[in-house]
Amino acid sequence: MSKTMLMLGLPIWFSLMCGCGYVSTSSYLEHIKTIRVSPVEIQDAEMAYDNTSQRPYDEVIHEKLTQRFNRKWRDGNDSQFTMRIQDYDIRGHGFGPNGEVELVRMALQVEYEFLDRVRNNMIAQTDTHVQIHDFYVVPNRGEPVETPDQAKSLLIDELIEDLYNELAEQW
Numbered sequence: 661m662s663k664t665m666l667m668l669g670l671p672i673w674f675s676l677m678c679g680c681g682y683v684s685t686s687s688y689l690e691h692i693k694t695i696r697v698s699p700v701e702i703q704d705a706e707m708a709y710d711n712t713s714q715r716p717y718d719e720v721i722h723e724k725l726t727q728r729f730n731r732k733w734r735d736g737n738d739s740q741f742t743m744r745i746q747d748y749d750i751r752g753h754g755f756g757p758n759g760e761v762e763l764v765r766m767a768l769q770v771e772y773e774f775l776d777r778v779r780n781n782m783i784a785q786t787d788t789h790v791q792i793h794d795f796y797v798v799p800n801r802g803e804p805v806e807t808p809d810q811a812k813s814l815l816i817d818e819l820i821e822d823l824y825n826e827l828a829e830q831w
Contacts, residue, residue, distance in 0.1 A: 688830045691778050694736020697726045701744040707768075711809050721745075721816055728824045739783070740775040741827070746787070750808065753794060762798045764808075766815050767791065774827050784827055791819040 700721045702708060710720045721743075729741065747769040754763025771787040793815035795806040806814070 689739075689776070689783070689828070692738045692776065693733060694738040695729050695733040696735065696737055696740050697722060697729055698740065698742040700725070703744060703746050704748040706750075707745055707748040710813075712813060717745075717816075721820070724816065724820050725823075728820050729828060732824075732828050738776075738778050740777060741772065742775075743770060743772040743823075745769070746771055756798070760798075762801060763794055763796055764811070766793045766795070766808075766811050768815060768819060770819065772823065789823075791815060791822065793818060 700718045702718050702721075707717050709715075710717050713720055725741070725743065726735075733739070745768055747767075749765075749767045749769075751765060752761035752763070753765035754761070756762045768791045770789040770791065772789060773785045774783040775781075776783050793811055795811040795814075796803050797805060799805050
Protein backbone atom coordinates (compact mmCIF):
# COMPACT_ATOMS: atom_id res chain seq x y z
CA MET A 661 0.00 0.00 0.00
CA SER A 662 2.79 2.46 0.82
CA LYS A 663 4.47 1.60 -2.49
CA THR A 664 1.24 2.53 -4.33
CA MET A 665 0.96 5.79 -2.45
CA LEU A 666 4.59 6.55 -3.27
CA MET A 667 3.97 5.81 -6.95
CA LEU A 668 0.95 8.11 -6.97
CA GLY A 669 2.43 10.80 -4.74
CA LEU A 670 5.84 11.08 -6.41
CA PRO A 671 4.54 12.60 -9.70
CA ILE A 672 2.33 15.01 -7.77
CA TRP A 673 5.19 16.04 -5.50
CA PHE A 674 7.53 16.43 -8.47
CA SER A 675 5.08 18.64 -10.39
CA LEU A 676 4.51 20.81 -7.31
CA MET A 677 8.23 21.27 -6.77
CA CYS A 678 8.99 22.00 -10.41
CA GLY A 679 5.89 24.02 -11.13
CA CYS A 680 4.16 24.10 -14.45
CA GLY A 681 7.18 24.45 -16.69
CA TYR A 682 5.45 23.75 -19.98
CA VAL A 683 5.83 26.63 -22.39
CA SER A 684 4.22 26.48 -25.79
CA THR A 685 6.29 27.82 -28.63
CA SER A 686 4.48 27.82 -31.90
CA SER A 687 6.26 27.11 -35.15
CA TYR A 688 3.26 28.55 -36.97
CA LEU A 689 4.47 30.79 -39.80
CA GLU A 690 8.09 30.69 -38.61
CA HIS A 691 9.24 31.18 -42.22
CA ILE A 692 7.63 34.65 -42.29
CA LYS A 693 9.85 37.42 -40.99
CA THR A 694 8.05 40.51 -42.37
CA ILE A 695 4.54 41.77 -43.11
CA ARG A 696 3.01 44.50 -45.22
CA VAL A 697 -0.29 45.85 -43.90
CA SER A 698 -2.22 47.38 -46.79
CA PRO A 699 -4.19 50.58 -46.30
CA VAL A 700 -7.58 49.79 -44.76
CA GLU A 701 -10.63 50.28 -46.96
CA ILE A 702 -13.83 51.40 -45.26
CA GLN A 703 -17.02 50.91 -47.26
CA ASP A 704 -19.44 52.33 -44.66
CA ALA A 705 -19.59 56.13 -44.41
CA GLU A 706 -20.51 55.97 -40.69
CA MET A 707 -16.95 54.73 -40.00
CA ALA A 708 -15.24 57.48 -41.97
CA TYR A 709 -14.00 59.78 -39.21
CA ASP A 710 -12.71 59.25 -35.66
CA ASN A 711 -14.10 62.05 -33.49
CA THR A 712 -11.63 61.31 -30.69
CA SER A 713 -8.39 61.64 -32.68
CA GLN A 714 -9.83 63.93 -35.36
CA ARG A 715 -8.42 61.60 -38.07
CA PRO A 716 -9.97 59.39 -40.74
CA TYR A 717 -10.68 55.91 -39.36
CA ASP A 718 -8.86 54.18 -42.21
CA GLU A 719 -5.62 55.86 -41.07
CA VAL A 720 -6.26 55.13 -37.39
CA ILE A 721 -7.04 51.45 -38.01
CA HIS A 722 -4.11 50.99 -40.42
CA GLU A 723 -1.72 52.50 -37.87
CA LYS A 724 -3.02 50.27 -35.05
CA LEU A 725 -2.91 47.13 -37.23
CA THR A 726 0.64 47.90 -38.31
CA GLN A 727 1.79 48.52 -34.73
CA ARG A 728 0.21 45.27 -33.50
CA PHE A 729 1.53 43.03 -36.28
CA ASN A 730 4.97 44.66 -36.08
CA ARG A 731 5.37 43.28 -32.57
CA LYS A 732 5.91 39.91 -34.25
CA TRP A 733 7.17 40.82 -37.74
CA ARG A 734 9.11 43.69 -39.25
CA ASP A 735 7.79 45.78 -42.12
CA GLY A 736 8.41 43.99 -45.42
CA ASN A 737 7.01 41.71 -48.10
CA ASP A 738 7.06 38.13 -46.75
CA SER A 739 3.33 38.43 -46.09
CA GLN A 740 0.48 40.79 -46.91
CA PHE A 741 -2.55 41.66 -44.78
CA THR A 742 -5.51 43.42 -46.39
CA MET A 743 -8.70 44.44 -44.57
CA ARG A 744 -11.98 46.03 -45.66
CA ILE A 745 -14.69 47.19 -43.29
CA GLN A 746 -17.91 46.36 -45.11
CA ASP A 747 -20.52 47.41 -42.59
CA TYR A 748 -20.85 49.27 -39.30
CA ASP A 749 -24.00 48.89 -37.23
CA ILE A 750 -25.09 50.38 -33.91
CA ARG A 751 -28.45 49.72 -32.28
CA GLY A 752 -30.22 49.30 -28.98
CA HIS A 753 -29.80 45.79 -27.65
CA GLY A 754 -31.09 45.89 -24.08
CA PHE A 755 -34.01 47.88 -22.78
CA GLY A 756 -35.12 49.08 -19.35
CA PRO A 757 -38.54 48.64 -17.76
CA ASN A 758 -39.90 51.74 -19.51
CA GLY A 759 -38.55 50.75 -22.92
CA GLU A 760 -35.52 53.04 -22.79
CA VAL A 761 -32.26 51.77 -24.30
CA GLU A 762 -29.78 50.66 -21.63
CA LEU A 763 -27.46 48.42 -23.62
CA VAL A 764 -26.17 49.19 -27.10
CA ARG A 765 -24.60 46.74 -29.55
CA MET A 766 -21.98 47.97 -31.98
CA ALA A 767 -20.83 45.66 -34.78
CA LEU A 768 -18.37 45.68 -37.66
CA GLN A 769 -18.46 43.27 -40.56
CA VAL A 770 -14.95 42.83 -41.89
CA GLU A 771 -13.40 41.14 -44.88
CA TYR A 772 -9.71 40.28 -44.78
CA GLU A 773 -6.97 38.38 -46.60
CA PHE A 774 -3.67 37.22 -45.16
CA LEU A 775 -1.28 36.12 -47.89
CA ASP A 776 1.99 34.22 -47.50
CA ARG A 777 4.26 35.66 -50.21
CA VAL A 778 7.15 33.34 -49.34
CA ARG A 779 5.20 30.17 -50.17
CA ASN A 780 2.70 31.98 -52.38
CA ASN A 781 -0.47 30.76 -50.65
CA MET A 782 -3.42 32.17 -48.74
CA ILE A 783 -2.99 31.83 -44.98
CA ALA A 784 -6.50 33.03 -44.17
CA GLN A 785 -9.36 34.77 -45.91
CA THR A 786 -12.94 35.64 -44.97
CA ASP A 787 -15.65 38.10 -45.86
CA THR A 788 -17.79 37.33 -42.82
CA HIS A 789 -15.77 38.26 -39.73
CA VAL A 790 -18.08 40.13 -37.35
CA GLN A 791 -16.71 42.00 -34.35
CA ILE A 792 -19.23 42.95 -31.65
CA HIS A 793 -18.94 45.28 -28.68
CA ASP A 794 -21.84 45.75 -26.25
CA PHE A 795 -21.86 48.74 -23.92
CA TYR A 796 -24.14 50.35 -21.37
CA VAL A 797 -25.42 53.90 -21.74
CA VAL A 798 -26.96 54.02 -18.24
CA PRO A 799 -25.14 53.69 -14.89
CA ASN A 800 -25.40 50.95 -12.27
CA ARG A 801 -25.50 47.96 -14.60
CA GLY A 802 -22.27 46.32 -13.43
CA GLU A 803 -20.24 47.86 -16.24
CA PRO A 804 -19.05 51.43 -16.73
CA VAL A 805 -21.06 53.71 -19.01
CA GLU A 806 -19.42 54.29 -22.40
CA THR A 807 -19.99 56.94 -25.01
CA PRO A 808 -20.38 55.81 -28.62
CA ASP A 809 -16.90 57.22 -29.41
CA GLN A 810 -15.33 55.28 -26.51
CA ALA A 811 -17.16 52.13 -27.57
CA LYS A 812 -16.07 52.51 -31.19
CA SER A 813 -12.45 52.87 -30.10
CA LEU A 814 -12.75 49.73 -27.94
CA LEU A 815 -14.43 47.87 -30.80
CA ILE A 816 -11.47 48.69 -33.08
CA ASP A 817 -8.93 47.68 -30.41
CA GLU A 818 -10.77 44.38 -29.81
CA LEU A 819 -10.94 43.72 -33.56
CA ILE A 820 -7.22 44.24 -34.00
CA GLU A 821 -6.33 42.09 -31.00
CA ASP A 822 -8.66 39.29 -32.09
CA LEU A 823 -7.32 39.33 -35.66
CA TYR A 824 -3.74 39.29 -34.42
CA ASN A 825 -4.41 36.35 -32.08
CA GLU A 826 -6.32 34.46 -34.77
CA LEU A 827 -3.87 35.07 -37.62
CA ALA A 828 -0.43 35.61 -36.11
CA GLU A 829 -0.46 33.44 -33.02
CA GLN A 830 -2.97 30.66 -33.76
CA TRP A 831 -3.89 30.01 -30.12
